[in-house]
Structure formats: structure tokens, C-alpha cells
Amino acid sequence: MDPRIEALQRRAAATPGLINLGGGLPAEVQFPKRALARAFLKALGRQGAPALQYGWAEGSLELRRWVAERLHARGASVAPDDIIITSGAQQAIALGLELVCRPGDLVGVDAATYPAALELIAERHLRAVPRWRDVGARYVMPALGNPSGRELSREDRRAVCEGKAAILEDDAYADLRFEGPAPRPLLADLRTRVLHVGTLSKTLCPGLRIGWLVVPPRLRARALRLKASQDLQASSLAQSVACEYLLGGEDFEARLVRLRRFYRARAHKLLRVLRTHLPDWSFSEPEGGFAVWAHPPSSSGNIPDEVHFLTAALAEGVSFDPGSSFRPDRAATPLALRLCFSAAPSASFEEGAVRLARAWRRVNGRRRRDEGRRRRPRSSAERAAA
Amino acid sequence: MDPRIEALQRRAAATPGLINLGGGLPAEVQFPKRALARAFLKALGRQGAPALQYGWAEGSLELRRWVAERLHARGASVAPDDIIITSGAQQAIALGLELVCRPGDLVGVDAATYPAALELIAERHLRAVPRWRDVGARYVMPALGNPSGRELSREDRRAVCEGKAAILEDDAYADLRFEGPAPRPLLADLRTRVLHVGTLSKTLCPGLRIGWLVVPPRLRARALRLKASQDLQASSLAQSVACEYLLGGEDFEARLVRLRRFYRARAHKLLRVLRTHLPDWSFSEPEGGFAVWAHPPSSSGNIPDEVHFLTAALAEGVSFDPGSSFRPDRAATPLALRLCFSAAPSASFEEGAVRLARAWRRVNGRRRRDEGRRRRPRSSAERAAA
Numbered sequence: 001m002d003p004r005i006e007a008l009q010r011r012a013a014a015t016p017g018l019i020n021l022g023g024g025l026p027a028e029v030q031f032p033k034r035a036l037a038r039a040f041l042k043a044l045g046r047q048g049a050p051a052l053q054y055g056w057a058e059g060s061l062e063l064r065r066w067v068a069e070r071l072h073a074r075g076a077s078v079a080p081d082d083i084i085i086t087s088g089a090q091q092a093i094a095l096g097l098e099l100v101c102r103p104g105d106l107v108g109v110d111a112a113t114y115p116a117a118l119e120l121i122a123e124r125h126l127r128a129v130p131r132w133r134d135v136g137a138r139y140v141m142p143a144l145g146n147p148s149g150r151e152l153s154r155e156d157r158r159a160v161c162e163g164k165a166a167i168l169e170d171d172a173y174a175d176l177r178f179e180g181p182a183p184r185p186l187l188a189d190l191r192t193r194v195l196h197v198g199t200l201s202k203t204l205c206p207g208l209r210i211g212w213l214v215v216p217p218r219l220r221a222r223a224l225r226l227k228a229s230q231d232l233q234a235s236s237l238a239q240s241v242a243c244e245y246l247l248g249g250e251d252f253e254a255r256l257v258r259l260r261r262f263y264r265a266r267a268h269k270l271l272r273v274l275r276t277h278l279p280d281w282s283f284s285e286p287e288g289g290f291a292v293w294a295h296p297p298s299s300s301g302n303i304p305d306e307v308h309f310l311t312a313a314l315a316e317g318v319s320f321d322p323g324s325s326f327r328p329d330r331a332a333t334p335l336a337l338r339l340c341f342s343a344a345p346s347a348s349f350e351e352g353a354v355r356l357a358r359a360w361r362r363v364n365g366r367r368r369r370d371e372g373r374r375r376r377p378r379s380s381a382e383r384a385a386a
Numbered sequence: 387m388d389p390r391i392e393a394l395q396r397r398a399a400a401t402p403g404l405i406n407l408g409g410g411l412p413a414e415v416q417f418p419k420r421a422l423a424r425a426f427l428k429a430l431g432r433q434g435a436p437a438l439q440y441g442w443a444e445g446s447l448e449l450r451r452w453v454a455e456r457l458h459a460r461g462a463s464v465a466p467d468d469i470i471i472t473s474g475a476q477q478a479i480a481l482g483l484e485l486v487c488r489p490g491d492l493v494g495v496d497a498a499t500y501p502a503a504l505e506l507i508a509e510r511h512l513r514a515v516p517r518w519r520d521v522g523a524r525y526v527m528p529a530l531g532n533p534s535g536r537e538l539s540r541e542d543r544r545a546v547c548e549g550k551a552a553i554l555e556d557d558a559y560a561d562l563r564f565e566g567p568a569p570r571p572l573l574a575d576l577r578t579r580v581l582h583v584g585t586l587s588k589t590l591c592p593g594l595r596i597g598w599l600v601v602p603p604r605l606r607a608r609a610l611r612l613k614a615s616q617d618l619q620a621s622s623l624a625q626s627v628a629c630e631y632l633l634g635g636e637d638f639e640a641r642l643v644r645l646r647r648f649y650r651a652r653a654h655k656l657l658r659v660l661r662t663h664l665p666d667w668s669f670s671e672p673e674g675g676f677a678v679w680a681h682p683p684s685s686s687g688n689i690p691d692e693v694h695f696l697t698a699a700l701a702e703g704v705s706f707d708p709g710s711s712f713r714p715d716r717a718a719t720p721l722a723l724r725l726c727f728s729a730a731p732s733a734s735f736e737e738g739a740v741r742l743a744r745a746w747r748r749v750n751g752r753r754r755r756d757e758g759r760r761r762r763p764r765s766s767a768e769r770a771a772a
Contacts, residue, residue, distance in 0.1 A: 054593070
């Protein structure tokens, strides 16, 4: 990521009163604190205190059974032994890429996709390209894209599945589609070349850092060795708390129904105020997830610089995720923004949109003035100084 | 690791009644369950629930300050910004190796050292060699070696510090030297080329998966990018629980004094019973840590196979860590065992030693019979059948 953008985002996160529409964080109000506290106390009481002790690299059998059952219900017949509990989905993606790619490989991705996957691809000396054909592997979020908030189109889905390239299926938001349960994963139909990535970060809480990787049986032994060499195992504490929570009588499916309703209402509200205050922008119509993907009008042909726009937005007291982070070539044009409805209080959305519109007018005004200045015939003094 | 050994160790861990002198686990009775439960409840109560939310890649500032202060007290002037909280010490080692090595590099290690570091070195396409000179980097446990249980000799310390190679200093057991506080780390004198690795796994509990990596300032930005690309951040939950525990009035130094006394008493007891029941074996005299490094007599010149000995031990109801896992070339000879006094109940030590001695006699008896058989002149029937 552009270090200037990271610096601005860190500043945003530390500024009181700022309305942060960036970050992609889940809503704190939805963290089931009491139930997690009960789960923790139960986990500590277990004979042998497995929550505090070392465990095996593949992770908790109970948790892997739970994942296998939920995938089974979606059409994918997966055994607990095909699953490795990881330190968040990010590690599952990292292990997956290492299992199927060699340095220099091309990795096909969406035209806009998850920034941390792009960072990882670059760190691993791979190259992300915005196409599905003629690549060594593919990284894709079929159930629900980030930042698009949309299911993969039928045409793209067909293209992703074509040929023999390994597919890294990132299922992070599958359970948070507004209109209902998670769809059939690619894993269900392409068991031998799909590596499937899941997580509790969006549906329970990210602080646990619990994700999982489903691998084809031929890759299992190597995946386990890699996992063990990277960090031995996912946190026993987090796994135990998650297990006690998920298997201890909490109704997770009912929770998902509540979460979908909650985030859908927020998405609608954010879209409404954005359309009111930025009427000439275009916005993705999210089908789920945490964010709206927004494009300011590009009709003028002269787009304000992304970093300047973010700086102006921070000065107005609002923040967003700049589009360049989501693009495989890090292009800042056409100018785009991810605007998250997930974490900021929904009561702040209108004011957030007002501030964003003000920042937009400011950079546009300055841009128009700059253009005007450039077009204006130079004075004799200016001509002398040049 | 030899997959047969892993299979045997998994079987051992699942066998009720077996006395497990392998594994290197800390004592469950020393986990401060109540204090951790209090810490968890306090962490959940914090404004914004940082324990459940995403955090930055470098980890909790409070925790990094705590680490910096403790290192400072040992002579190393380190700022919180030089520290990255990792998903256990294993990840710190993994990041450290990636920062200073290229595929194919030689990594100097002790003649016997931490198995998971050796596995990692092999996975990263590096080569571990048992020497300190003419290597690209060095991995070493100066304060207290594993499996030796001894401080690095003055001579080895000098050799490790010679030249310009980067040094990965694994400080995992430094706080658990029986005779007192952790010594001055290499980091204190070689700030620009020591990457220092610490952990809470031995002194608090491993289930949190909280470790840290101290990097020279020039490597910080890359280290952070690597950490973020691997798994975004260490578990917020584990970091928050650790913070509340360490900074919330629990006396950690007093805990260390108790732990040192506890493990020293266990070490002495295990050594005593081992010497009684295996009088011709030799044992390291541990200065701290969790284990004794044991060598059966090699006088006969004909050493029983490590896997057969472990199989025989399991049949007798006792387990150990075979020496080959600790050696850079995985050599099973000279036969050696790591015997841990840390986790098995100390009341079981005597019976464990008796069983081990029985297993030893069994494989030796068989070996002598085998030798006898080989030496015995063949019968005419045998000659005919050959």
C-alpha cells in the first residue's frame, strides 16, 4: 500500500470525532460479549486446560467438524481432516498461495479485490493480474466480492472455473448476504483444485483470528507442515472460546439472520444519504458484506489525486478507503472509494456524506481553480519569472 | 520430522495412563486460570472492545512497551516501535529468517536445537548446519538452550558474535533459568544485526500464542509488511488478555520466581530417578528450561534404532522426544532423548524412569539376541534356505 495512504488511515483511526467510513471493520455493537465471556469461562474449566496449552497444527477437531458440517450443508463434502484452522483468513490465503504458486506466477484476480490479498501476492513475488485466463492460479470471492459487495457474475464464475488452474476461494462474506444463506461454494464442484478459505472474523469477531483453509487431500500433508513451520498452530485460547461459543447452545444461524438484517439496514441508509449528497456519483448496490464501492463522476476527464482527496476528507472529518489499494496494478484512476457501512454508527452516516461532499467540492473547486489558472494567459510578471 | 515419529507422538498424547516425558509443554498446574479469567473480563469491558476487533500489524502498544522495559532492564535499549507482536515465537523466527536469509543460505545452529526452527529452516529452502562460521545467518538460544537446558558456552557465544552474519536470538527460556533473572541478551551488544525473539508461551501459557520479534530499525518497515501479509496481526483477544494480566497488578516477576523454583525441583527429581534407574546413561545438568538431554551408553557401538526404542517405550507406557528431531542433519545417532520434567506430574517420574529402563533393556536384549543370532554359525537348514 502507498505509505502516504497508510499514514493517513492511521491518523484517521486516531482522530476523535472523525467519521470513519474506511477500514472494513465489523460493528462492535454486534460482538456477543456476554456469550463470549461465558464461553471463555467454560473453556478455562475444561480438564487439562486445552485453551491455555499447546495444540496440534491442524487445530481443534470440534471446530473442524463444525466447519465441515456447514460446508456439507452447502453442497461441499469435506471431512474434518481436510480442514486446517488458521490464524485468520489471511493466513489461509497465505498458505494457499504458497501451496499452489511459485515465485513469478501470475495470479488472476477481480478488477477490484481484497487489498491484503494483493499485498500478500506482491510480498510472495507473485503478480496479480485482473483476468481469469492464462494465469497460474486464481484468487476470487465468488459468494460476495470485496469491495463490490456483489456475487460473482455467472460469466465470471464460468471463466474462473475453466481450465486447470488452482482456485483460492475466499468465502469471507458468504454468510453475510442480505437475502439469505451462503450459496454453493466453488469447492462443492471442483474439490480437487479449489482451496477454500473461511473465517469467523466477519460473523463472530476478528479479534479471535480464527480462519480455516480447506485443501485437496493431496496437499494436506504439505499444508500442515507449512502451517506448523509458520506459527505452530492457531491460538488455543481463541479456538476454545470459538468452540464453546459455537457448540455451546448459542444459535449461530439465528445470529446470522440478525446480522444480515442489521447490515442490510445500514447499507440502505448509507446508500440513501450518499445519493442525496453526492447525486452525480455512482455506487455499487451491495448484496451483502460491509461496504459500498463508489465512483465519483469522471466526466471532467481530470480526476483529483486520490491522496489529496483523502487528505481533504480527513480535514473535513471523514475517512474512506482509497480505490488504488483494491486494484492489482494499484491504479488510482478511475477514482474510486470503498465506503463502509459496517462499523461507523449509522446515526453518523448523513453527516459523513455531508463531509465527504464538502471535501469533494473542495478538491474539485481547487482543481477547477487550478485549471482556470493554467488556462488564464500569463501576466507579464509571471512570464518574466518563468 | 520423521512421520513415523510424529505418528508415535500423536499416539502417545492420546494414550491414557501413559507417562509423557516428551512434548516440551509447560505445567498446566502453573497456568494462572483465575487471573486470566479476570483479565479476559476486564478486556471485554474496555471501550470499543479492542479485544474483539481488528488491530494494527505491530500489535498492542502497551504490550510492546512492557517488552521494551523488560529488555531495557537487561541492558538492551529498545523502543516499543522496534518490536512486533507475533503469533507466538515460531512466527517471530519465521519472519526473522525471511528478513535476513535467501533460499539456499546456510543457517548456523547448535549441534542440537529447537526442532520447529529446524523444520522451518528446511521449509524455507535454507540449510541448517551445526557450526557458527561461514554461514549466512545464525539461529541460537544463548540464555538457555533447548534441548541442552544450558547457557551457551563463552566460547560459542564469542563465535556466534563474530563476523557480520545476522543472528536470530531465541530467548524463549531466558526467564526460566533456575538460578535467577534472565541474562544480558546478545541484542544488547549487537543491536544492528541481532533479531531477538521472545514469547509468553513458557512463562504464562502457550495457548495465547503471543511472541515478539525485535528488529533493527532498518528492517522494521519490511518486517511489518511481512507480518501483515502473513496473518494481519496477532490475536487481539490474546494480546488484550496478556496486557490486562501483565499490567493489571499481577506480579509477573514474583510469578517467575515461583516458576523457577517449581521447575528446578522437578528437574532435580527427574534427574535423581533417571540416575537411579539408568545408571550407565549420561544426562545434561539443566540450568533451566523444561528438559534433560539424555544419552544412553554408546559403548557397545551398536545403537538400537530410535523409532524401535520409542515404540518399545510406548509399549511400556512412557514417551520421550527422540534426538534426531533436534539435529540439523536429523541423525538418529548417537542415540539421544529429550526427557521433559515440565508437564508430567512429578509423582509419575519414578515410574516413568522404571518404564524407560524396562524399554531400554527390552530393545537392548533384543539387540543382543539379534547380534547373537547373527554371530551364531548358521544351521545347515538355514544355510540351505538362504
